[in-house]
Amino acid sequence: MEPIRTCVGCRQRDSMKHLLKIVSMDQSFVLDQQRKLAGRGAWVHEQCLQLALDRKGLVRALGDSNSESLETWLRNQAQNMADTQ
């Protein structure tokens, strides 16, 4: 059995390997590509990043009251991912 996590965007459960892990760390956020970082994390499909922001699911999951910085960070991440594809 593969580990299952819930996407904070669409709320669907899925295998960890289909989800990105975002970890809140030192007032910032890290995209945990190895999925090995400790700390408070949120799982989200790459295509659900915007949805997760809109629904505040990420903010809730990461416990960050500064949603603006999270949004900025995420936009950059999404942009980076789009650039590399």
Ligand SMILES: [Zn+2]
């Ligand atoms: Zn999703």
